[in-house]
Amino acid sequence: GKGLAVFTSGGDSQGMNAAVRSVVRMGIYLGCKVYFIREGYQGMVDGGDNIEEANWSSVSSIIHKGGTIIGSARCMDFIKREGRLKAAFNLVTRGITNLVVIGGDGSLTGANLFRQEWSSLLDELLANNKITKDQREKYKYLHIAGMVGSIDNDFCGTDMTIGTDSALHRIIEAIDAIVSTAYSHQRTFIMEVMGRHCGYLAIVAALASEADFVFIPEAPPSVDWRDKLCDKLEQASYLALVAALACEADQVFIPEDPVPNNWVEKLCKRLQQERKSGQRLNIIIVAEGAIDREGKPITAELVKKVVVENLQQDTRITVLGHVQRGGSPSAFDRILGCRMGAEAVMALMEATPETESCVVTLDGNQAVRLPLMECVRRTKAVSQAMADKNWDLAVQLRGRS
Ligand code: F6P
Numbered sequence: 001g002k003g004l005a006v007f008t009s010g011g012d013s014q015g016m017n018a019a020v021r022s023v024v025r026m027g028i029y030l031g032c033k034v035y036f037i038r039e040g041y042q043g044m045v046d047g048g049d050n051i052e053e054a055n056w057s058s059v060s061s062i063i064h065k066g067g068t069i070i071g072s073a074r075c076m077d078f079i080k081r082e083g084r085l086k087a088a089f090n091l092v093t094r095g096i097t098n099l100v101v102i103g104g105d106g107s108l109t110g111a112n113l114f115r116q117e118w119s120s121l122l123d124e125l126l127a128n129n130k131i132t133k134d135q136r137e138k139y140k141y142l143h144i145a146g147m148v149g150s151i152d153n154d155f156c157g158t159d160m161t162i163g164t165d166s167a168l169h170r171i172i173e174a175i176d177a178i179v180s181t182a183y184s185h186q187r188t189f190i191m192e193v194m195g196r197h198c199g200y201l202a203i204v205a206a207l208a209s210e211a212d213f214v215f216i217p218e219a220p221p222s223v224d225w226r227d228k229l230c231d232k233l234e235q236a237s238y239l240a241l242v243a244a245l246a247c248e249a250d251q252v253f254i255p256e257d258p259v260p261n262n263w264v265e266k267l268c269k270r271l272q273q274e275r276k277s278g279q280r281l282n283i284i285i286v287a288e289g290a291i292d293r294e295g296k297p298i299t300a301e302l303v304k305k306v307v308v309e310n311l312q313q314d315t316r317i318t319v320l321g322h323v324q325r326g327g328s329p330s331a332f333d334r335i336l337g338c339r340m341g342a343e344a345v346m347a348l349m350e351a352t353p354e355t356e357s358c359v360v361t362l363d364g365n366q367a368v369r370l371p372l373m374e375c376v377r378r379t380k381a382v383s384q385a386m387a388d389k390n391w392d393l394a395v396q397l398r399g400r401s
Contacts, residue, residue, distance in 0.1 A: 002098055002348075003097055004035070004098040004099075004100065004345070005035040005037050005096045006023040006036060006070075006101075006102070007102070008070055008072045010040070010103040011151075012067045012163075014167070014326075014328070015162040015163050016102055016149045016163070017062040017063060017067070017329070018062075018335075018337030019338070019340055020036070020069065021059035021062055021337075022337060022338045022341025022345075023100045023342075024058070025056060025059065026345040028055070036058075040074075040075055040103070041075035044091070045075065045086045063337075064329070064334070066325075066328055067326070068149075078110060078114075085124060089125055092135055092139045093131070095139065097142050098348040098351075100145050100348070101146045102146075102148075103146070105148075105380070108146040108148070112373055114142070114144075115143075122136050141353050143348050145345070145347045145359070145360060147359065152200065154379070156378035156379045156382060158362050162333055162336050162337050165336075170324045171324055174320055175285075176209070178318055179209075182282075183281050185314060186280045186314065187313070188311075190284045190285075190300045190315065190317045190318070191211075191283065191284070191286070191320060192286050192300040192318070192320065196289055197289040198218075198289070199216025199217050202287035209285075211284065212274050213271070213282075214287075215290035215298045217287055218391050263292065264306050267307070268306070268311055284303055343367040343368075343369065357371070357372040358370060361375070382398055
């Protein structure tokens with residue numbers, strides 16, 4: 001059977017185990033010899049016990065577990081050619097020429113570069129008498145299939161990354177818990193949520209929790225944001241769609257004015273209105289990457305200062321942190337991991353030497369294969385647009401094309 005290995009890389013996320021399980025079982029079902037690579041790229045470089053053959057039962061009873069049972073690491077060694085040479089040796093000597101990588105855009109890019117370099121790495125191993133001519137010939141092609149495991153939902157080409165749904169559940173549980181204590185003391189709570197430079201978790205959490213205000217990195221959009229929304233919906237940007245829903249519900253307010261610091265006035269007005277209408281509490285959600293139009297961070301501390309100084313409200317901060325990334329995966333993430341894992345293995349089994357590396361993504365309700373590098377390029381373009389303060393473009397690029 002073909003040699004196939006699966007590994008998880010970068011930050012963990014709920015649902016990665018479901019994906020690992022699915023890859024192992026689908027691989028075995030299709031007659032492959034399947035391996036785990038433990039500790040991400042580091043395990044590939046170090047070899048030894050880190051690369052271990054998996055069997056049907058080695059992935060029993062893991063689907064409900066958070067994190068990744070095969071470990072994940074940020075690996076500096078793989079950045080150097082020397083490290084990649086060791087990794088190639090460890091794969092070839094085990095007959096592994098199919099890799100499934102579960103990680104973020106950096107991990108997927110690394111895998112694709114490895115593939116591009118594969119031939120020259122094998123030449124070097126042969127020249128150093130580390131592998132035989134037969135091995136050089138037999139394992140001359142490396143195939144890669146990726147899946148995006150991340151709570152941030154920040155990868156272009158997929159509607160949902162594996163882990164986002166579970167993180168959202170965790171956030172909502174926490175906000176619901178905070179609301180009861182906030183009500184008792186008539187307090188305002190500022191909740192900082194994760195997402196790196198992506199406001200997805202913050203905005204959907206705000207929508208689902210009736211938050212009074214939300215700060216996201218992609219905000220503030222332009223003044224005519226509401227008009228532009230219609231165009232955005234046609235591009236089916238998920239973020240814009242959710243923002244539209246939030247807007248209709250009139251529960252979430254996004255600071256859309258281009259004048260820097262105008263958000264202070266808007267925020268205070270909104271909070272006051274809510275209290276006047278009989279609300280005993282306020283919830284403000286701040287994405288960890290939230291910024292103002294000048295690109296300056298809008299932190300939970302800053303928002304608290306504004307609320308306390310302007311409204312004298314009794315205010316507390318809750319930083320949810322890694323709680324969001326832990327715990328049991330939701331049913332959605334388990335199923336997403338299962339479906340994507342199976343599709344990734346099928347993609348590898350159907351690959352020809354000419355087939356580009358793919359990433360399995362969710363499009364509507366379908367697991368589809370997209371060219372890996374095109375998705376990575378788009379994801380990087382979003383980061384660039386954010387750095388250029390072109391938020392409209394960032395939101396547009398995040399949507400489907
Ligand atoms: O990418 C997932 C994520 O949890 C982000 O939301 C967050 O910014 C980052 O990872 C935290 O990284 P670390 O686990 O290294 O502290």
